[in-house]
Structure formats: C-alpha cells, structure tokens
Amino acid sequence: MRKRLALLGLFLFAQSAFPQSDLEAIKRFATAYMPANPQPVQVTLAANGTTPGGPYQVLTAMRGDPKNGQGEVLTLVVDPQAGTVNAGFALGLGQGIPGDQLPFFAESTLPQLLAQGMGGSFRVRWPSLVSKPGGVVQLSVTYSTGYGWVRMPVAITGDGKFLVIGESWPLNKDPRHVRRERLSEAKLTPDFGDPKAKLVVVEFSDMQCPACKRAWGELKPILHKLPVAHVSAHFPLVNAHPWAFRAAVAAVCFGQKNRALVPAFKDFMFSQQADMKLEAVDDAVFAFASQSGVEETSLRACYMRESAVQTVLDHLALGYRMGVMGTPSYFAGGEHLPLEPKAFQQRLTAIIQAGGIAEKAQ
Numbered sequence: 001m002r003k004r005l006a007l008l009g010l011f012l013f014a015q016s017a018f019p020q021s022d023l024e025a026i027k028r029f030a031t032a033y034m035p036a037n038p039q040p041v042q043v044t045l046a047a048n049g050t051t052p053g054g055p056y057q058v059l060t061a062m063r064g065d066p067k068n069g070q071g072e073v074l075t076l077v078v079d080p081q082a083g084t085v086n087a088g089f090a091l092g093l094g095q096g097i098p099g100d101q102l103p104f105f106a107e108s109t110l111p112q113l114l115a116q117g118m119g120g121s122f123r124v125r126w127p128s129l130v131s132k133p134g135g136v137v138q139l140s141v142t143y144s145t146g147y148g149w150v151r152m153p154v155a156i157t158g159d160g161k162f163l164v165i166g167e168s169w170p171l172n173k174d175p176r177h178v179r180r181e182r183l184s185e186a187k188l189t190p191d192f193g194d195p196k197a198k199l200v201v202v203e204f205s206d207m208q209c210p211a212c213k214r215a216w217g218e219l220k221p222i223l224h225k226l227p228v229a230h231v232s233a234h235f236p237l238v239n240a241h242p243w244a245f246r247a248a249v250a251a252v253c254f255g256q257k258n259r260a261l262v263p264a265f266k267d268f269m270f271s272q273q274a275d276m277k278l279e280a281v282d283d284a285v286f287a288f289a290s291q292s293g294v295e296e297t298s299l300r301a302c303y304m305r306e307s308a309v310q311t312v313l314d315h316l317a318l319g320y321r322m323g324v325m326g327t328p329s330y331f332a333g334g335e336h337l338p339l340e341p342k343a344f345q346q347r348l349t350a351i352i353q354a355g356g357i358a359e360k361a362q
Contacts (some may be wrong), residue, residue, distance in 0.1 A: 025171065026076060030061035033087055033175040034072055035336040036347045039063050051158030052099060054081040056135035058090060058162055077155065077164040079136035086136065086155045088166015088325055097160025099133045106139055106156065119239035120144055133158035138168055145238045147245055147309050150316045167321055176334030176358045182321050190229035191255060191262035197229040199356040204233045204319045204329040208241035212328040213270040218341045226348060232262050234315045235327050243281040248312045250285040253302035257294050333358035
C-alpha cells in the first residue's frame, strides 16, 4: 500500500517565504500526527499558492532518513482561511487547471488518474455547495473494493496544481484528540484484553500483508502483558491483496460468535499467508470454523452477507478518517504508535500512565 501510494509523489517546488509562526504550528501538528518518535520533525515549504478563492501551502514533514528506509515523510496541504490541513500524499498536476474547469476535471478526468496511480475504480463528485474554489477543495471520492464502495479522502487546490490523498484535519486541534473523537463514534468491539480497560489499542491490519503478520507476531505478546484492550479493525488492501477482504469479513463473523476467535483466526490465516490463494480462502474459512466449533450453517448466515461486508467497509472508511495510509497501523489514545517492539511498549506504557491521553504522555 505504501509503495503503491508512493507513486503519487509530490513534485517539489522552490521554497518560498513563509511566516515562522505558521511553520511552527504546522510542525506541532506533524509531530503529533506522525507515529511517535523522539527524533525531531523537519517541515519544509514546497509550494505557496494563491487562488481567487484564497491561499494554500504545500509542505513536506520529514523525520529521520526516509531515502534509506530509516524515516518517514508526510505531505501537508494547508488551507489557512479554512484552518484545515490535509495530511497524506500529494501529486503535482503541472501548470494547473482554471477554476471554471475544475468541476469537469474532477468528475471526468480525476477518476482515470486515480485508477492509473492506484488501481481499481473511482467515482468523484465536485461538492455541490462550492460555486467558487477556495484555496483547497475537499472532493467527494469513493472507490470500489469489489464488494462495495468506500469513501477516500481526496482534495485539490483551487488552482488545480496539486491533488492530495489524505484526510482533512483542523489545524488548531491536536490530531490525537481528533482521532479519539472519531474513534468514539465508531462501533468497535475488543477481541482480547480487558473490555473495561481504560486504554484501547486499535490495529488496522490486512491478513494478506506480510508486514502485518510480522508486527502481529512481535506486538501481540506485549499487548497481552499490558492493561489494555485490543481491537482488530480491518483495512484490506484490495488492489494488492485479492483475498484479504474475504478474510476480513470472516473475522467479523467469527468475532460475532466469540471475540477470542478473532485473534485465533488471524493466527490461522497468517500461518498460511505465503501459500493462500483467492480460490482457497473460503475453504480455509470453513476449515477454521469446523476446528473452532462454529456451525457451518451459522457461519454461512453471516459470511459475505451484507451486514458483515458493510462492517469491513466501515472499518476501511474509519481507517482513512484516522489517517491510515498503509498497514499495519496501531493507535492508542489517539496516537499512531511506532512498530518497533521496544518503542511500541515504551510509548504504550507512557500513554497508560497518562490515563490514556497520548498528548500528556512523557
């Protein structure tokens, strides 16, 4: 997923003047938004645009050494008039598009552009209430998983020079606080740990993802020994992983029977990940059901039925709202956790000690 989205690389422009106070505010946002890490975040202005509807800025936030695989990079597109920032990946669109042509471009050309860069099918709608583009326009974009449509957060600058894939966030709020609000609205059920624990760790994962398998093996023992509850939120990368969605639906169904079956099913599927094929996944699901005491008729009433499919679609949509752009992604107290086991445990312990409020953790 990360590699595929990286195809939508930002075409950087010469750095322009930018008020230091604004740069510091954006740096604070990026530091709180990115996975926890003691290394400082460097923010660089890439483009400073002006449109008839207002200004915008495109910035790059970087930590560590991403070129050598030892760091992270994030693109931020700021609308200062709206007080919002879109965080994710950006694509330069060249010389831009006149404002009166942007709605047509968004609805007719952009779906093809997204499909070429990411695969799959897209639908784009220009916001009906926008008569004149502002600095940044939030588009209505959905993509097909093959099992249903999911909202994807996409925005375009008012001059048509930049496209950004990533959720919109209020610039004046800590993103960890916003994430907690968004999670509180979701209907998520823990699959292990104390259901009444003050801190819930939410894992967005894909059972066909090798990195998810590795992280699960390394981090699950840590989760079992800390006073937390764990939620498996499903984020199947359908364009790269053809059987992941069906496995996610099966996990939803097993969780409805017995919450302990969710981690057990993940273990089962991860153990077969290297050899699993799309045509074999249904047999694997029913084999696990048989060995786990789940009646076949009961499973068939749920597996690949509308309600369970919709739950996975809802998890995907929630993941985008949380800022998930790749798997695995673990969150606690609204904070995106590091995946290195020692750092993961240290940060999780600090958040527990801070009462589940990540921004208060030391």
